[in-house]
Amino acid sequence: MADHLLSWMTFAPVIGAAVIAGLPGRYKDLTKWIAAAATAVPLLLAVQLFLQFDRTTAGMQFTEHYTWIKSFNIEYFLGVDGLSVPMVLLTALLSFLCIIASWRIDKAVKGYFSLFLLLEAGMMGVFCALDFFLFYVFWEVMLLPMYFLIGIWGGPRKEYAAIKFFLYTLAGSVLMLLAMIAFYYNVKDPVTGGHTFNMLHMMDQANHGGILDLANVRFAIWMGLFIGFAIKVPVFPFHTWLPDAHVEAPTAVSVILAGVLLKMGTYGLLRISYPMLPDQAVGFMVPMAILGAINILYGAFCAMAQTDMKKLVAYSSVSHMGYVLLGMSAMNEVGINGAVLQMFNHGTITAMMFLCVGVIYDRAHHRDINGFGGLGLQLPVYTSVFSFALFAAVGLPGLSGFVSEAMVFIGAFPTHRTITIVSALGIVVGAAYVLWMLQRVFLGEKNAKYDSLPEISARELFTLVPIGIIVLVLGVYPMPVLDLMKVSLNHLIKVVAG
Amino acid sequence: MLQIPDWSDLGGFLPETVMFGAFLLALLGDLVVRRRPVVPFAIVLAGALAALALSFAGLDAPERTILGGLVAVDGMAAFFRILFSLIAVATLLISWASEEIMGRTRENKGEYYALIALMTGGMMVMAEARDLLMLYLSLELVSLSSYVMAGYMRNSLRATEASLKYVIFGAVSSGVMLYGLSLLYGLTGSLTYLGVRDALAAGAGDPLSLLTVCVLLLAGLGYKIAMVPFHFWAPDVYEGAPTPVSAFFSVGPKAAGFALMIRFFYTTMQPAVDRVDWRLLIAVLSVATMTFGNLVAVRQVNVKRLLAYSSIAHAGYLLMGFLMLTAEGLQAILFYLLVYALMNLGAFLFVIALNNSLKSEHLDDYAGLGFRSPWAAAMMIVFLFSLTGLPPTAGFIGKFYLFAAVMHEGWYWLAIVGVLNSVVSLFYYMKIARTMYFTKAPADAPAVPIAPLHYVTMVLLAAPTLLLGLYWGGLKDLADRAVQHFTAL
Numbered sequence: 001m002a003d004h005l006l007s008w009m010t011f012a013p014v015i016g017a018a019v020i021a022g023l024p025g026r027y028k029d030l031t032k033w034i035a036a037a038a039t040a041v042p043l044l045l046a047v048q049l050f051l052q053f054d055r056t057t058a059g060m061q062f063t064e065h066y067t068w069i070k071s072f073n074i075e076y077f078l079g080v081d082g083l084s085v086p087m088v089l090l091t092a093l094l095s096f097l098c099i100i101a102s103w104r105i106d107k108a109v110k111g112y113f114s115l116f117l118l119l120e121a122g123m124m125g126v127f128c129a130l131d132f133f134l135f136y137v138f139w140e141v142m143l144l145p146m147y148f149l150i151g152i153w154g155g156p157r158k159e160y161a162a163i164k165f166f167l168y169t170l171a172g173s174v175l176m177l178l179a180m181i182a183f184y185y186n187v188k189d190p191v192t193g194g195h196t197f198n199m200l201h202m203m204d205q206a207n208h209g210g211i212l213d214l215a216n217v218r219f220a221i222w223m224g225l226f227i228g229f230a231i232k233v234p235v236f237p238f239h240t241w242l243p244d245a246h247v248e249a250p251t252a253v254s255v256i257l258a259g260v261l262l263k264m265g266t267y268g269l270l271r272i273s274y275p276m277l278p279d280q281a282v283g284f285m286v287p288m289a290i291l292g293a294i295n296i297l298y299g300a301f302c303a304m305a306q307t308d309m310k311k312l313v314a315y316s317s318v319s320h321m322g323y324v325l326l327g328m329s330a331m332n333e334v335g336i337n338g339a340v341l342q343m344f345n346h347g348t349i350t351a352m353m354f355l356c357v358g359v360i361y362d363r364a365h366h367r368d369i370n371g372f373g374g375l376g377l378q379l380p381v382y383t384s385v386f387s388f389a390l391f392a393a394v395g396l397p398g399l400s401g402f403v404s405e406a407m408v409f410i411g412a413f414p415t416h417r418t419i420t421i422v423s424a425l426g427i428v429v430g431a432a433y434v435l436w437m438l439q440r441v442f443l444g445e446k447n448a449k450y451d452s453l454p455e456i457s458a459r460e461l462f463t464l465v466p467i468g469i470i471v472l473v474l475g476v477y478p479m480p481v482l483d484l485m486k487v488s489l490n491h492l493i494k495v496v497a498g
Numbered sequence: 499m500l501q502i503p504d505w506s507d508l509g510g511f512l513p514e515t516v517m518f519g520a521f522l523l524a525l526l527g528d529l530v531v532r533r534r535p536v537v538p539f540a541i542v543l544a545g546a547l548a549a550l551a552l553s554f555a556g557l558d559a560p561e562r563t564i565l566g567g568l569v570a571v572d573g574m575a576a577f578f579r580i581l582f583s584l585i586a587v588a589t590l591l592i593s594w595a596s597e598e599i600m601g602r603t604r605e606n607k608g609e610y611y612a613l614i615a616l617m618t619g620g621m622m623v624m625a626e627a628r629d630l631l632m633l634y635l636s637l638e639l640v641s642l643s644s645y646v647m648a649g650y651m652r653n654s655l656r657a658t659e660a661s662l663k664y665v666i667f668g669a670v671s672s673g674v675m676l677y678g679l680s681l682l683y684g685l686t687g688s689l690t691y692l693g694v695r696d697a698l699a700a701g702a703g704d705p706l707s708l709l710t711v712c713v714l715l716l717a718g719l720g721y722k723i724a725m726v727p728f729h730f731w732a733p734d735v736y737e738g739a740p741t742p743v744s745a746f747f748s749v750g751p752k753a754a755g756f757a758l759m760i761r762f763f764y765t766t767m768q769p770a771v772d773r774v775d776w777r778l779l780i781a782v783l784s785v786a787t788m789t790f791g792n793l794v795a796v797r798q799v800n801v802k803r804l805l806a807y808s809s810i811a812h813a814g815y816l817l818m819g820f821l822m823l824t825a826e827g828l829q830a831i832l833f834y835l836l837v838y839a840l841m842n843l844g845a846f847l848f849v850i851a852l853n854n855s856l857k858s859e860h861l862d863d864y865a866g867l868g869f870r871s872p873w874a875a876a877m878m879i880v881f882l883f884s885l886t887g888l889p890p891t892a893g894f895i896g897k898f899y900l901f902a903a904v905m906h907e908g909w910y911w912l913a914i915v916g917v918l919n920s921v922v923s924l925f926y927y928m929k930i931a932r933t934m935y936f937t938k939a940p941a942d943a944p945a946v947p948i949a950p951l952h953y954v955t956m957v958l959l960a961a962p963t964l965l966l967g968l969y970w971g972g973l974k975d976l977a978d979r980a981v982q983h984f985t986a987l
Contacts, residue, residue, distance in 0.1 A: 068969075069969075069970065069971050069974065070971060071971065071974055071975065071978065072974070108869070136889070137889040137890055137894075140888050140889045140894070141889055141890055143888065144879075144883065144888070147928070147931075148935060151932065151935060151936045152935055152936060158936065159932055159936050162932075162936070163925065163928055163932065166924060166928060167921060167924060167925060170888075170920075170921050170924050171918070171921045174917035174918065174920055174921055175917070177898070177901065177917060178901065178905065178910075178913055178914065178917060181898075181901060181902050181905040181906075181913075182905060184902070185902075185905065185906050
């Protein structure tokens, strides 16, 4: 296993999915345990990855390199660096916890868990792939399980949400497909001289030729990639699929959607757009920062207007991903480290929030913020956990969200002074919508309707506490994650911004 | 100059000979052993399998002309022989368990199988024609047999209407094409492709008359591949004809039409490109075809009709590769045609298998099939994803090669239109998925037993559709080998 660590992480869930698919439908419990085991394997391997990862080099590690399709020079090429490792850890952790959080799924159990496992495989693959073709395949493979997970197990408007998600994402990724083909034909493999899909070769500007020497072509490719990734982030104005998908998706799927899938957009920008088209990245700094600021403020204001808890959390994701964009646009070490740390932190914090919303929805069967009140008296443990998550989302010092947001602002301030100042208002609005919701749901008069609401269960706590610990630890001492990515990201920013 | 054909030429013409022989034998067998359709079925199946086995031999052969220069055999011909034999085998298996074909009230079941053999042979010749006369004859052979097949359900009003429409439309377009051919003969003074090419290269024909020739020819050929604006027959015929016949039509004659167009245009019209920009003409038609097919498919609620429009759209994608005039584009077309045959036959097979028990192709009757017939529905999902062009299915690889060929030649706008069309197509393919999985079946929904033979055939189609999406090196090599000696490039 040690030799093919990344392959095992990616394909262990596929094996699990195949086993589940072959299992007769009546073994519901066994199905769940197999799913848990199939996600536990990547989680354990992720721990091993965390321990063995060499933090002193910017190069790719744990690489696996094989020929896949010889005649077109397509390779099976996996590897991780400081940018991908935090994402891999996040994926492994959240996938495992989401299986636990899905324990009470009762409809078409077999289908649900096998699709979920396929989803994890796709996400892992995206974060590990170093061949553009392979990357694209993994990127698209996720769409199928996601479509069905939302469409079959989702809420009342599931059909609309599922197809909207699918169409948006596909529209983005076909543009990426064309950009990929353009790279393929115009990047030279330095060894063989032929065309290549190797992303490391594509990152080396010395290999570029053909139409990649033309500035307007580079801009067109940049825009194609940017739209593809922006839809996933989602960047305003491509964000409208997100509230629909989040609200309709079952809890665990929302967690994955917000916790991991959104990160793929920013990951793609940093893995592909930035190093392959550094000149365009630098030229796009200001628009990127403006889009970041819009995301932060627009997302926050939209969140404030919501009465559905899940929709509020969904819009808060739009807002929080704005910080990532702002940090990326800073083009300096602090900014980019802050951005990637924010990707990780948002993944954990928003996962907690969605899980908490799921807990109350399972009990009260609605998520209307104005329909509760005084829950703090009835469910003290649940209230403290949810409040913890909400304070982390606000960016309370001592919790992880604060560190990354502060780094983003510190990084962005010298580069984009005005934009950063305006964006900082987002923190105030963010505090407003969170506290206002807290007040309406947990404080005030106790709603007699919910006198018999049961307290959060041990299983649910099991899904929340590990994330809570991470949020707390990284809030006090962020170095475990920062150390992982620092060298790679500093190298990246040196390549891009010179 | 006319070569004198001799018997040794038949050695290079074996698969066709086998198919035509199977046709005659099947007819004879049907006459001798009445009411036992298994006899013609077995004869044609054996013939198709034999033709398949015989076809691989010629893959690496350089081009040679036989039968008095009327027919060319080369790697590409071999590839299409393989493709058509495979399609014939699949169609036979699909038809055998189909109620529409084998239902108790049907007559002439034997003739049906014999016609499949005749058409398969005809399609093979279409892929080999090297002479304007042969072009027309092979095209008509296939057309005439298809009219009969479309009207196979004699007592069905819908099928008769479909057949009549097909005949009228077909007759008009082949007449138009024949006029174009006569003009071309008048301009160049030759009936052989090589003669026409040499005359055009020497400067025969002014731009206007060449454009006229192109347009007239495209009317006839475009009708065969269901290209806009010569597609009008397709939805009606596909909907009205027995579904196995629609399945066959949507892949067989379409592929044969492309084969014929490739050999004809690449050989003869290439020198005329400076006088008449037929590449641009086809690019526009390609965009119109895919866009029209996709947009209209969005609104369909009859699955057969939906698949008919989808197959129009696929002709549009293929045309993109066609006008590249490169080996890469050609390989992409061959690759895509084979993949398309697998996935489209698969999707039609699903409709056929369900029609046996549901007696309907209406989308609403598919509600909840994902849970009523989970394995078949899952395979249908594979076909639908492949038709959309999503990894990890063969359809994605096929589209990828097409787009790569288009991008490589610098037709960026065409590639962008193409990929955006794929996004549109997602919507209607997923409409089927949505009904099968997201809509609850009514409480009185009938059970949907699926014939074992259909199950087996579906697996035989779904497995390669999926596996070729994971490893397609073998098929790619096959396509590359078929094109390596293609002299017209």
